[in-house]
Amino acid sequence: MAWRRGQAYGQDLRDRVLAADGEPIGEVAERLSVSPSYVVKLRARLRETGEREARPQRNQVPLRLAPMLSALRTRATSDATVAELRARSEAEHGARVSHQVMWKVLTRLGLTLKIGGSALPSRTAPT
Structure with missing residues (x-):
C-alpha cells in the first residue's frame, strides 16, 4: 500500500530511520525516500519522549452540527x-x-x- 497524505508512515520504516542513528540526515532521507525533516522530527521525538510509534491521528475539526x-x-x-x-x-x-x-x-x-x-x-x- 502506498503512502497517502494524512496517513502515518509504517512502523517498519520508522524503525529503519531510527536504526540509522549515526548516519547523516540527508543520506538517511535519500536512502529511505523520506524527507529530511521527517528524519529530524522522528529522531527528536525519540530523544525527547522516547516514543517510537506513531500517535493516533485525531480530527481537530469541530462538528458543524x-x-x-x-x-x-x-x-x-x-x-x-x-x-x-x-x-x-x-x-x-x-x-x-x-x-x-x-x-x-x-x-x-x-x-x-x-x-x-x-x-x-x-x-x-x-x-
Missing part, C-alpha cells in the same frame, strides 16, 4: 428523511450541510433511518 445534536437525535428517531433533517437544520439553526455530512452525523450518533419503500421489487426474487 454540534450545537443541535440533541435536536437531531430526537428528530431522527421519528420518520424524518435526511432531506427533511437538512431542511430543518437550515431553517431553525442556519446550518446548511450536504446530504453526506448529515449522514455522517447520524452515523456518529448511532442512528439509522428507514429506507423508503419506493424501490422496485427485485427481479430475482420468487414471485
Whole structure:
C-alpha cells in the first residue's frame, strides 16, 4: 500500500530511520525516500519522549452540527428523511450541510433511518 497524505508512515520504516542513528540526515532521507525533516522530527521525538510509534491521528475539526445534536437525535428517531433533517437544520439553526455530512452525523450518533419503500421489487426474487 502506498503512502497517502494524512496517513502515518509504517512502523517498519520508522524503525529503519531510527536504526540509522549515526548516519547523516540527508543520506538517511535519500536512502529511505523520506524527507529530511521527517528524519529530524522522528529522531527528536525519540530523544525527547522516547516514543517510537506513531500517535493516533485525531480530527481537530469541530462538528458543524454540534450545537443541535440533541435536536437531531430526537428528530431522527421519528420518520424524518435526511432531506427533511437538512431542511430543518437550515431553517431553525442556519446550518446548511450536504446530504453526506448529515449522514455522517447520524452515523456518529448511532442512528439509522428507514429506507423508503419506493424501490422496485427485485427481479430475482420468487414471485
